[in-house]
Amino acid sequence: MNAPAPEHPPRPAPGAPAPSAPAPSAPAPSAPAPSAAGPFAARPDLDALRAVEDRVLWLSTAIVHHANRVRPNPTGLKVGGHQASSASMVSIMTALWLRHLRPQDRVSVKPHASPVLHALNYLLGALDAAHLTTLRAFGGLQSYPSRAKDPDPVDYSTGSVGIGATATIWGALARRYADGPRPDGGFAGRQYALVGDAELDEGAVWEAALDPQVAHLGELVWIVDLNRQSLDRVVPHTAADRVQGMFAAAGWQVLTLKYGSLLEELFTRPGGDALRTRLDAMPNAEYQRLLRCTADGIRGRLPGTGPDAARIAALVAGVDDTLLTEAVRNLAGHDLAALDAALAAVEDHRPTVIFAYTVKGHRLPTQGHPQNHSTLLTDAQVRELAARVGADPDRPWEGFDPRSAPGVLCAAAADRLRRPPVQLTPPPPLPADLGRTPTGTATTQAALGRTLLDLTRAAPAAAARVVTVSPDVSSSTNLGGWVNKVGVWSPAERVDWFADDAETLLHWREHPTGRHIELGIAETNLVGLLGELGATWSRWGHPLLPIGVLYDPFVHRALEPWTFGIYAGGQSVLVGTPSGVTLAPEGGAHQSVTTPSLGLEQPGCTSWEPAFAIDVEWTLLAALAGLGKPDGGSAYLRLSTRPVDQTLARVPADPAARERRRRQAVAGAYPLLRREKPQVTLAAMGAVVPEALAAADRLEGIGIAADVLCVTSPGLLFRAVRSRAGHGDAPNWILDDALPASRANPLVTVLDGHPHTLAFLGTVHGVPLRTLGVTAFGQSGALDDVYRHHGIDAGSIVRAALDVTQRA
Numbered sequence: 001m002n003a004p005a006p007e008h009p010p011r012p013a014p015g016a017p018a019p020s021a022p023a024p025s026a027p028a029p030s031a032p033a034p035s036a037a038g039p040f041a042a043r044p045d046l047d048a049l050r051a052v053e054d055r056v057l058w059l060s061t062a063i064v065h066h067a068n069r070v071r072p073n074p075t076g077l078k079v080g081g082h083q084a085s086s087a088s089m090v091s092i093m094t095a096l097w098l099r100h101l102r103p104q105d106r107v108s109v110k111p112h113a114s115p116v117l118h119a120l121n122y123l124l125g126a127l128d129a130a131h132l133t134t135l136r137a138f139g140g141l142q143s144y145p146s147r148a149k150d151p152d153p154v155d156y157s158t159g160s161v162g163i164g165a166t167a168t169i170w171g172a173l174a175r176r177y178a179d180g181p182r183p184d185g186g187f188a189g190r191q192y193a194l195v196g197d198a199e200l201d202e203g204a205v206w207e208a209a210l211d212p213q214v215a216h217l218g219e220l221v222w223i224v225d226l227n228r229q230s231l232d233r234v235v236p237h238t239a240a241d242r243v244q245g246m247f248a249a250a251g252w253q254v255l256t257l258k259y260g261s262l263l264e265e266l267f268t269r270p271g272g273d274a275l276r277t278r279l280d281a282m283p284n285a286e287y288q289r290l291l292r293c294t295a296d297g298i299r300g301r302l303p304g305t306g307p308d309a310a311r312i313a314a315l316v317a318g319v320d321d322t323l324l325t326e327a328v329r330n331l332a333g334h335d336l337a338a339l340d341a342a343l344a345a346v347e348d349h350r351p352t353v354i355f356a357y358t359v360k361g362h363r364l365p366t367q368g369h370p371q372n373h374s375t376l377l378t379d380a381q382v383r384e385l386a387a388r389v390g391a392d393p394d395r396p397w398e399g400f401d402p403r404s405a406p407g408v409l410c411a412a413a414a415d416r417l418r419r420p421p422v423q424l425t426p427p428p429p430l431p432a433d434l435g436r437t438p439t440g441t442a443t444t445q446a447a448l449g450r451t452l453l454d455l456t457r458a459a460p461a462a463a464a465r466v467v468t469v470s471p472d473v474s475s476s477t478n479l480g481g482w483v484n485k486v487g488v489w490s491p492a493e494r495v496d497w498f499a500d501d502a503e504t505l506l507h508w509r510e511h512p513t514g515r516h517i518e519l520g521i522a523e524t525n526l527v528g529l530l531g532e533l534g535a536t537w538s539r540w541g542h543p544l545l546p547i548g549v550l551y552d553p554f555v556h557r558a559l560e561p562w563t564f565g566i567y568a569g570g571q572s573v574l575v576g577t578p579s580g581v582t583l584a585p586e587g588g589a590h591q592s593v594t595t596p597s598l599g600l601e602q603p604g605c606t607s608w609e610p611a612f613a614i615d616v617e618w619t620l621l622a623a624l625a626g627l628g629k630p631d632g633g634s635a636y637l638r639l640s641t642r643p644v645d646q647t648l649a650r651v652p653a654d655p656a657a658r659e660r661r662r663r664q665a666v667a668g669a670y671p672l673l674r675r676e677k678p679q680v681t682l683a684a685m686g687a688v689v690p691e692a693l694a695a696a697d698r699l700e701g702i703g704i705a706a707d708v709l710c711v712t713s714p715g716l717l718f719r720a721v722r723s724r725a726g727h728g729d730a731p732n733w734i735l736d737d738a739l740p741a742s743r744a745n746p747l748v749t750v751l752d753g754h755p756h757t758l759a760f761l762g763t764v765h766g767v768p769l770r771t772l773g774v775t776a777f778g779q780s781g782a783l784d785d786v787y788r789h790h791g792i793d794a795g796s797i798v799r800a801a802l803d804v805t806q807r808a
Contacts, residue, residue, distance in 0.1 A: 104189030162202030531565020543628025552576030591778030599715025
């Protein structure tokens, strides 16, 4: 390969013995690296940059050291931190922040390198020194970078492996969408992702990187920290060339930084070509073991037993001990000049991935050790590191003299990276009620598309902020009408070759002002984009109202990245449809059971499961009204394809009574049927409300009066119950409306999902309770048969009501 031009030799500790820590495994053959030859390699500020690199290494190590060995820990619980994982990123992040980053750029930092981010922010004046002692303390620096909780600037919350990398893809798409088409066809700023090589094992990374739209995102730059170690071991076969080929095949620019200046110089000597070939072919673990050896041990192991062993032996025999032990761990991911050249070579018309070969724990006593992932330096080792990098262990947080060359370099970078404050723009007002009263037979799924179309007429400014996202299920989730009206977003306009086909019902008009974004069949991509679209209000001051639609049985695939998006401040509406065993002919694999309780358990999210089309309108408008603002939050709607007679909703005709019903539906429940002197209450949710009404009629026929309560949000009701008990400050007036004390009768709950979702309702008044729902995988069959099998049909509700009233 063509290697980067030499950097100045590494800085061994004065009088240090031969290194005993392992180093990275031999890199596989890979694409040429850009040349680092040029002005920067000879510039005097390279020495200043090295001084900053030293201080970043020291600070990132000291932050973790203080948290574990200096700060009092009365509980004795492990505090943790990742000194080795941070050290492998120091050179990369120093070069990026001090030389290439701009205020319009954004960076996702791999989770275990958060101390490096804090060290850089401190040196650049964006973090007060008082915070450096608070890593993993209550209210202090977070374990992993957090937009919401860290006191210093963090662009992306990371922590769940793989999500930080893909977030930059969706961040790029979200920014392009929010900014609108640019006259130059370009982009506003780069999106950098600093990725651990083990993160590439995550399938979600490839689902995102291979999406066809990504090949057009020239602002994407991923830098892979290729240290070939995971948490537990040296990875036996990294197969970097195969991974690089996968990126290249997806349309990415692939740059590789492999060997550092010392090794490159040895390669120019007689036998150097054989040494390069030997290192290229060497298994990872053998290379790591090699660097635990003394110089004599290296000379014995490095030549190997191949046909070129004698040539390699002759070469290394003439290298002095210090140079030899330093050279074999000398990789280009720690070569500032090579990193500078690679970052300067990034193209604008396609995404770029830079594979930077590094040593995990670089320049620490633990460097390259197979089990160094969470290993902590001792006090003595920390003091030895301080001596090597010119730090004072007794004054660990000392910055640079502002008149010194590194101080001037940091000040210039701080000035360059200073961002103007984000001006928060409130989203346009949304109506609470569009005034329609559905009649006939309809599904809640179809009501979603109907409401969006009505919104474009009733509140065009708010509708213009709505963006829908779907993983190839737009038509099957009733978004066809919406897509026809607003078009499909694309970075560039594309020809609709079926525009003149009279039999084409779904018109796929792709252009930069479309308001629907279609992805491939990957739910994690959907919610990744949803989270970033839902964060534009805080990132750029441009609030959007994003709605993601997917099949409810696949919500669990998407739940973890969606949760992480909510944690990072992304506010969105996720719609799961169709749902439940109501999908009777589809069979067990396509019938969701646990999703109804999502709103009970998910922080930052309110869930609704409407029974009628009017409930969909009201709750969707309420969900959209909660987006794009500091006190906002996300929402989940669970919809159904079951046709239901809309007159069963009994929507009041009087405007005041209608508004009262709307407020109740949005707050979590409303009384659908009330009898005189009721003996039992049937609390039903979603698709099975008609069964509850039928059961009430049958009970009336045998002399038992039954109220019917339509539950729309178990989560909101649960918050109200807790609030009434003194836990939290959620409004609890809905409990008096839905379950007044004067009608505290035995209770039967029923839903197309797990019965525990509504089981807490019995605690409101401490009444006898029977819970009906689905606790097993679904079955194929007719709806009546399936409902009967799971015990959520009208007959099962009647039996439960008889049982609970007799026992009462």
